[in-house]
Structures are given as structure tokens and as C-alpha cells.
Amino acid sequence: MNMKQATYSHHWFLTAGECDATGRMPLTLLGERIIEVATEHANALGIGYANLVTRGIGWVLSRLSIEMTSWPGINDTYSMTTWIETINHRFSERNVMIADASGSPIGYARTVWAPIDFKTRGLADLGPFSEGLPTADLPCPIERFPRIRLGGGNLVRSEYTFKYCDLDFNRHVNTVRYISLLLNQWPLQHFDAYCLRRFDIGFARECYFGQTVSLLRDDSGGASLCELQRGADKVLSARFVWEEKSAGDEPDRD
Amino acid sequence: MNMKQATYSHHWFLTAGECDATGRMPLTLLGERIIEVATEHANALGIGYANLVTRGIGWVLSRLSIEMTSWPGINDTYSMTTWIETINHRFSERNVMIADASGSPIGYARTVWAPIDFKTRGLADLGPFSEGLPTADLPCPIERFPRIRLGGGNLVRSEYTFKYCDLDFNRHVNTVRYISLLLNQWPLQHFDAYCLRRFDIGFARECYFGQTVSLLRDDSGGASLCELQRGADKVLSARFVWEEKSAGDEPDRD
Numbered sequence: 192m193n194m195k196q197a198t199y200s201h202h203w204f205l206t207a208g209e210c211d212a213t214g215r216m217p218l219t220l221l222g223e224r225i226i227e228v229a230t231e232h233a234n235a236l237g238i239g240y241a242n243l244v245t246r247g248i249g250w251v252l253s254r255l256s257i258e259m260t261s262w263p264g265i266n267d268t269y270s271m272t273t274w275i276e277t278i279n280h281r282f283s284e285r286n287v288m289i290a291d292a293s294g295s296p297i298g299y300a301r302t303v304w305a306p307i308d309f310k311t312r313g314l315a316d317l318g319p320f321s322e323g324l325p326t327a328d329l330p331c332p333i334e335r336f337p338r339i340r341l342g343g344g345n346l347v348r349s350e351y352t353f354k355y356c357d358l359d360f361n362r363h364v365n366t367v368r369y370i371s372l373l374l375n376q377w378p379l380q381h382f383d384a385y386c387l388r389r390f391d392i393g394f395a396r397e398c399y400f401g402q403t404v405s406l407l408r409d410d411s412g413g414a415s416l417c418e419l420q421r422g423a424d425k426v427l428s429a430r431f432v433w434e435e436k437s438a439g440d441e442p443d444r445d
Numbered sequence: 446m447n448m449k450q451a452t453y454s455h456h457w458f459l460t461a462g463e464c465d466a467t468g469r470m471p472l473t474l475l476g477e478r479i480i481e482v483a484t485e486h487a488n489a490l491g492i493g494y495a496n497l498v499t500r501g502i503g504w505v506l507s508r509l510s511i512e513m514t515s516w517p518g519i520n521d522t523y524s525m526t527t528w529i530e531t532i533n534h535r536f537s538e539r540n541v542m543i544a545d546a547s548g549s550p551i552g553y554a555r556t557v558w559a560p561i562d563f564k565t566r567g568l569a570d571l572g573p574f575s576e577g578l579p580t581a582d583l584p585c586p587i588e589r590f591p592r593i594r595l596g597g598g599n600l601v602r603s604e605y606t607f608k609y610c611d612l613d614f615n616r617h618v619n620t621v622r623y624i625s626l627l628l629n630q631w632p633l634q635h636f637d638a639y640c641l642r643r644f645d646i647g648f649a650r651e652c653y654f655g656q657t658v659s660l661l662r663d664d665s666g667g668a669s670l671c672e673l674q675r676g677a678d679k680v681l682s683a684r685f686v687w688e689e690k691s692a693g694d695e696p697d698r699d
Contacts, residue, residue, distance in 0.1 A: 207494040210614035240461040354629035360464035375608035400633040
């Protein structure tokens with residue numbers, strides 16, 4: 192597929208081994224798939240890794256917001272359709288519609304991507320790569336990335352040091368591994384009792400091998416607000432909106 | 446594909462975001478793909494999750510051995526072809542050939558799968574599921590799973606407690622997360638200097654949420670031998686055979 196098509200779709204089959212302890216698609220895999228479909232579309236549009244690397248730049252995911260009405264279970268087929276909403280020299284807003292086997296939407300994602308310079312690690316200019324690309328004006332009925340501000344009250348705090356498996360080809364910590372780190376704050380019973388309806392994550396800084404970060408969490412409002420800090424610097428902020436599960440949400444296991 | 450075909454193949458494209466810090470396919474993803482292609486073939490043969498769950502049993506991976514001559518890099522296409530070598534009431538030996546974009550083998554894997562009873566968590570009998578299945582006698586020129594016995598000398602020791610993202614639909618720790626835990630023992634420079642040629646992992650016991658394990662490593666021989674223990678019990682043993690990288694092994698990054 193080398194034509195500059197405004198939308199790009201990919202179908203997957205969710206294997207048992209890919210599901211979490213509740214028998215559903217985990218948020219980590221959903222994030223991975225969103226990055227995969229975005230990468231495939233970018234490659235098809237001539238703005239992928241192979242193209243940008245010729246100018247010493249590459250895409251990094253800056254913001255990700257996901258809202259799901261239901262989650263695929265074991266042996267379900269699902270698909271994602273992605274399109275560029277806006278693109279300029281500095282960033283690109285790309286949306287994703289997640290659908291069940293019948294093609295009905297079960298969720299949406301909003302992503303913001305920015306180019307970084309591999310040498311300086313600073314933000315770069317897309318230059319000609321941002322020109323002549325097809326955008327689409329399809330519905331993405333979820334809010335943009337919110338303002339995430341933790342209260343000063345009873346924050347839950349933990350520490351973590353990044354390891355080899357946390358890194359990707361950019362030699363920095365990968366988005367999906369940050370998501371794992373955030374999810375691993377809760378006990379298993381939390382995931383049995385609550386379903387994730389909305390997730391937001393926004394990055395301020397990169398992290399590298401061996402760095403130790405502090406994870407702060409504020410559960411005092413209607414959602415779980417998180418901030419990852421390295422020393423006094425903010426690395427990322429995130430928000431989880433949980434919904435209590437009803438009996439019907441449980442996949443059949445026996 | 447619902448015919449009982451003796452071999453099953455799947456092709457993938459390796460995105461930049463899936464690669465490790467050295468720009469190559471990580472062992473964790475290779476393990477994930479082997480499990481994926483095995484699952485897809487089992488589903489096609491009528492011995493997948495959906496079939497076995499009707500009798501309250503499911504497959505668990507008992508042993509995995511991988512030998513690679515080269516590893517896919519960013520934007521490479523690769524494929525896996527899998528077949529059953531032997532199957533009986535108690536276990537199944539399934540092999541995998543990993544090929545590059547031209548179809549030439551770049552590695553092989555041997556896997557041993559056993560059925561467990563979801564209620565008792567003990568080994569089960571496959572019964573009629575082991576009958577009438579096609580096997581293949583294709584080349585798999587790598588040794589079977591070896592005997593792994595750590596020396597008593599200078600063992601490297603660390604501890605880990607399992608968290609939500611370590612679990613899969615079986616509500617036990619997933620194979621791929623054990624592999625992450627093992628890989629995370631080494632600093633990034635190790636992966637820059639050495640290439641993994643052979644990996645073996647064999648499971649003795651399941652681990653569950655919140656359990657703490659000790660990881661022991663013996664580097665005194667020509668390979669790294671590892672054992673994971675929960676109290677006095679062995680959970681798994683593993684072996685990594687490393688090879689010093691030559692300049693030609695480096696993917697081009699700039």
C-alpha cells in the first residue's frame with residue numbers, strides 16, 4: 192500500500208495468551224496496537240522511520256488519550272482505523288477508531304506525535320515531511336487530552352529504576368513500558384472489580400536506562416491521577432478513569 | 446483456515462517501536478510471536494483455547510528453546526512456520542522455523558506444550574484432542590532442551606515481586622514476562638556488546654500475583670544459567686548463550 196490514502200485499517204485476532212488476568216485485552220496491548228497502526232500508516236504515507244531517519248529525525252508519541260466502551264476478549268477479532276486530523280511542521284494529531292468484529296466502534300484514541308532530532312534529543316522540524324499529506328475529518332467523539340494536576344493531599348508514592356526491556360530503538364523508555372509501570376501500582380483485585388473507561392498519558396521528558404523515577408498517585412477525585420518524576424522534573428502525567436464492573440462485563444472462563 | 450493442515454505460517458512486519466535499544470527484534474517479542482503462531486495453528490486444528498476450555502483444560506508452555514543465526518531489524522519482514530512434531534495425551538512437541546523476508550531460515554524454535562486443568566492447576570489428559578492431528582517431519586536443526594544445572598559458586602542473586610502486567614488469562618505469570626525478568630538482569634551495555642544465539646527456558650511451577658521470587662544466575666561456564674525460585678521450590682530454569690558482536694551486526698542508525 193503506497194498510495195497516499197487518508198485512512199488506514201488493520202485487523203487482529205486476540206489470542207488467549209495476549210489477554211490479561213481478567214480475560215480481556217490489556218491497556219498495554221491496546222497502546223501497542225495504536226502505535227503499530229499509526230506506524231504502518233506513516234510508513235505508507237512516506238513519513239515513517241525509514242523516511243525521517245534520512246534527516247536524523249524520528250517520531251515520538253507526545254500524548255495519548257483512549258476511551259473504550261468495551262474491551263475485546265479471548266478469540267475476538269478487532270480492528271483499528273487511523274487517520275491524520277491535523278499536521279504541521281511541529282506535530283501531528285492522529286486519531287484511531289477501534290472496532291469489534293462487526294465493525295462497530297468500541298473505542299477511540301487521540302494521539303499527538305512530534306519529531307525529535309536523534310542527536311540533540313530536542314524537538315525537530317518536519318519540514319517537507321509535513322506537506323502534501325491527506326487528512327480526514329472523521330468523527331472522534333472523545334475529549335482532547337485533559338489538564339492533569341495532582342492534589343497536594345494523600346499521594347501514593349513508589350520508585351522504579353528502568354531496565355533493558357523498558358527501552359525501545361530510540362534508546363529511551365517506551366510508551367508501553369510506562370503504561371505497564373503505571374498499571375502495576377494496583378493489586379489484581381482492582382482489575383477484577385473495575386473496568387478502565389478512559390486513559391490519558393502525556394510526556395514531558397525522555398527517560399533512559401538505569402534512571403530511577405518516583406511515581407505519585409492521587410485517588411482523591413473521581414479518577415486516578417499520576418505523575419512520574421525524575422528528581423524535580425516531570426517525566427509524564429497520566430489519568431485513569433475507572434468504572435465499577437457489572438456482572439455482564441465478565442468474560443466466561445468456565 | 447479450518448482444514449487440518451500440518452504446517453501453518455504467519456508473516457509480520459517489524460515496526461521501529463517494537464525494536465529494542467540495539468535496533469533489533471527483542472527476545473520477548475520473538476517469544477510472543479512463537480506463542481502467537483502456535484496458538485493460531487492450534488485454533489485452526491481445533492485444539493485451541495475455545496475447544497479445550499469446554500473440558501476445563503488449556504495449554505501451557507512447558508519448555509521453549511530458540512536458536513537464531515540473525516535477528517530481524519527495523520522495518521524487516523519476517524515469518525514463522527510451525528508444525529507439530531509429536532503429540533500424545535500428555536504433551537505436544539511443536540517446532541517453529543523463523544525466516545527472513547526472502548524465506549531463508551534465520552532461526553528455529555522447539556516448544557513443548559502440556560494441558561493443565563483450570564480447577565486443580567495440575568497436568569491434565571488431552572483425551573480425544575490428541576487424536577487425528579497431522580504431524581510433520583520437517584528439519585529443526587537445533588538441539589532439544591538441555592539439562593540446566595547451576596554451579597554452587599559465585600551466583601548473582603536478585604528478587605522480584607509479580608505484578609498485574611506479569612499475568613495472563615490463566616491468572617498466572619506469562620512466559621514473556623518471565624523472559625523480561627531474566628533479560629532485565631543485564632545492563633544495556635551487555636546487549637550492545639553481545640548477541641543472543643541460543644535461549645532455553647523450562648517451567649517447573651506456576652507463579653501468581655504478589656508472589657516474590659529469587660533469581661539466581663551462574664556465569665561461570667560458557668553461558669548464563671538462571672534459576673527462579675519461590676522459597677525452596679524451583680519455578681523455572683533458563684540458559685542464555687551469548688556471542689560477542691562484530692561490527693557487521695550493528696544496524697545502521699544514522
